[in-house]
Amino acid sequence: MKTIEVKKPSGYATQIGPAHPALKEPVMFTLDIEGERIRRVDFVPGMAHRGIEWMGMRRNCIQVMYLAERICGICGITHAISFVRAVEQIAQIQVPNRAHYIRSIVGELERIHSHLLWAGVAAHELGFDSAFYLAWRVRENVMDLLEYLTGNRVHYAIIQIGGVRRDIVPDQFPRIEESMKFFENAYAQLAAVFLDDTTVRMRCRDCGVLTTDEARELCPVGPTARASGIKKDVRIDHPYAAYADIEMEYQTPDLLTGEVRGDVYDRIVTRLLEVKQSIGIVRQLLAMLPDGPLLAIPKPAVLLAKLKGAAGEAVGRHEAPRGEVMHFVRLEAGKDEPVAWKVKASSYSNYLSWIPMMEGEQIADIPIIAASIDPCISCTDRVALVRPDSRRILTKEELHRLSVEKTRRIQAALAKRENP
Amino acid sequence: MSFPMIPELLGRLFRKPNTNPFPAAQLPPTVTGLLEKVGKGEARLNPPVPVPAKLRGKMTYNRETCIGCKLCIKVCPAHAIDFIESTKKIRIFVAQCIQCGQCTEVCPKNCLALSEEFLNASHDRYADALVVD
Amino acid sequence: MNLLSPPQIAEVLQAAAGAGFVSARCTEWAEGVKGRKSKQVWLKIARESLIPTLQRLVAIHYPHISVIACADVGAQVELMYHFHVYWGIPHEEVLVTLTVALDKADLKVPTITGIIPGALTSEREKQEMLGIEVVDIPDGRRLFLPEDFPAGVYPWRKDETGIPPDMIKDLWATGRENLKFEDNPPPPAPNPANPVNPV
């Protein structure tokens, strides 16, 4: 790892987070800084841990599937696809091909919406709010398309163990094609604003660098790895869903800029290239959409019975917008709920690469470097631990009473201080 | 030195903003005051963004055809459905419901369905509007 | 480079595991119209041969570690090290899972961060969630649990060191038990060990 030897022992520690305008989710960075330069950084996640794996081991597989979908607010379908693929391998359920294609299409649409959301957040971290509004304005189109196809903007509830629950019918094709055309010329404008802008280049070039061998050792995934030249993409390496039927290329920055530097700028380039790639994939899959049933086992009650009989362990993986998401599931015969369920979100692997990126940089760069791996902290924190106070649950009235009491106490203290 | 944002910004100066001003363009002095005026017909709320056909909104429940088989309770991921022993019927808490629609598929009598009603916000989790039974 | 087939990988790793080898199996799973198969190799090995097997795997191709999964199977705690080799070559990736069973009396396992630094996050999580002691881990602090989380309680264990019932709060039931509906007596407390607001 790139370590910085510092002559002077001066400098002081400061802290960014857990609540800070730059961080959309609670994670705490403790920084050893000297003037503006960062010498050492340490981060503490875990503030948004909700105990989803623990909850998952007390629900049957259909319920767990919707729980998995809510691990992350942005990449819901990736966790659903990964969990469902693991359970299908254990129960040996062959999913009809049309369902594979619909899963991949909605997965790619989610990649477009997630990357545009990230582009907006990154622009806001740079203080470039107009690009934030532009990116999120363009993103509305794919959100409306997803709402049109799946009935909801974020949590699509379209995945079921053994297939999908909603069909993409031919009279929806023109609406999809119209959105894809919109995104093609929107891509040109976004690429200009995010890549050719002088100030963005000044802020992002050679900032937060992750060298190729650092990237290989720390095993980051997704755009963070590809921006450092590591060719890792689950859709290409691991043949699954509809991705096994089409040819794709690893999106590394040299396709556009001709060189790989592994800095924040390259991560922007990688993500924009992926948006363009996703548009192409959606069109290809729509053209090759096979017809056939949507569900291997249409009736949920029959499905539950079959899952109760299944036993074994398997790994389900999917290329989330932020990188590889992996679910390890182990089922035992006669038990409804999974015996073991391990969720590995993409930010889980990308966390460690924060350290080499931030050391040696300025304080001003922390927000953009932290945002450059597109951390999804709610994905990575999954166990909720409530302080074990002995009292029972506080109802709303009690909470209200407590807060009123506290305000009275503060006012009394203030009054005492004003005129002792 | 290139600033590709400038033409886009200047162009926008003479076009309508992209925001849909639902319920009102600017914050009224008092929200309750505005709602009263709307009630009396003096003021009008801007409509929300039009909603696509099969939006998954608030649950609807047909009590007569329900046979109390409790399959919906078995598949509901969010414990949103309560079983009423005395009348062998169910009660759905919309505040807990995550609109996944799994119960609408498992129900043998199709007495559960997702409507397109999405304006379900309320300060009380168990307000009458948020309990379907 | 010539790619080894899953059985060949299993063979090579079995040789490297030596006495610690327990069992191996290869599985496949096809999806999509063309039916391209994805390949997995599952090995069960003893704790002592974890490092040599991993070093042999690094010789085949520098692996990408996804995560160290785990399962509490009563007398033992099983750790599943999920590696992937041949990433970067389209459609050729192979999942190699090394399963190490540790009995609950002696929950120690050597760290692999020497070979793959990226495994640190996984190892720290296993330490705090299962009570496993990863020998000479570079940074053994808690990761996801708060500092003042009670020591000795390991959330993923299913035995007595797991989450005690009184720490479980059924938030979905909050406020539901004292609802007064004309034709509906309040539902029974969902978790007898944790009486919800016995008013």
Add this chain to the structure above:
Amino acid sequence: MNASLLLATIVGTLGLALFGIFAGLWFTGIDRVLAARMQARIGPPVRQPFIDLAKLLIKQNVVPANAIPWLFNGAPLLALASAITILLYVPMAALPGLPVLGLQGDLVLVMYLLLIPGLAMVAGGLASGSPYATIGAQREMVTMIAYELPLAATVIAFAWKLAQLGALHPFSLAAVAATPIWTVVGPIGFVGLLLLLATLLLVVPGELGRIPFDAPEAETEIAGGLLVEYSGRNLALFSLSLAVKTIVATALVVALFFPWNFTDFVALGGAPAFAAAANAAFFLLKLLVVLFFSVTLVRISVARFRITQVVDVYWKILGALSLVGLLLVMVDAHVR
């Protein structure tokens, strides 16, 4: 100073203070609405700064535990007072009685007075004892040092030109207002003046701490930097001083580069009050145009600079630009 002049000065100062605050808040409101419309948003109502001010005044004024109370509370007052004093020296639309202290002060004094609000914010930031505020204070000092070079070069160019034309007090603002600079230079000088105008337009965002030079209050980096510990009345005073500074900075640009008045173009026969009103309106219009091109458009079309880049831009790029402008003005004087 006889009594009537003293009385006129006091009344003039009060009037200018009210004008500075009122116009400053209105211009901030217009700036926010224009920025919103350019970003395809509806944006707040134009009177939003007044609403914010009213809200701040009723909020609790928290003084942090490890702060230095007297400096923490004194800094906002100093910032507002010094911002208003600059208004006393800047000529505005040749209205009678303005500038109130026009005869005493000159450009050099205005340049120094421009630093005092910044120093007050630095003092307030360092007094509030929060690590973010300390970083913000360091950055504010560095930003002030940085934009001094191009500002000084521009002022020297004006003074040199006026001295070359034989003006008695080359630095005095009255002299600058009397001879519009564009009319006394040839083609080479014209290009030089264009460079100087561009420099001054980019110095204004630095003075006001707006993007791309808002490292001291970088919201996403150090959470409001200098003003992170301020609340209630103190924060209201600081936002007022920023509003007045907006008027001051833009009025300086107008005074130097666009000293013409409405009556110079259209001979208005009517009562002198009518002509004065027309001049005042024309002056406000000039302020708005300068505000649009130097603050509003700049702050939404670029990203925020790091503090090292702020110094690079001001010393290397704008410094060179202003020195070249100065040389061109000098060369032009010899060529004619």
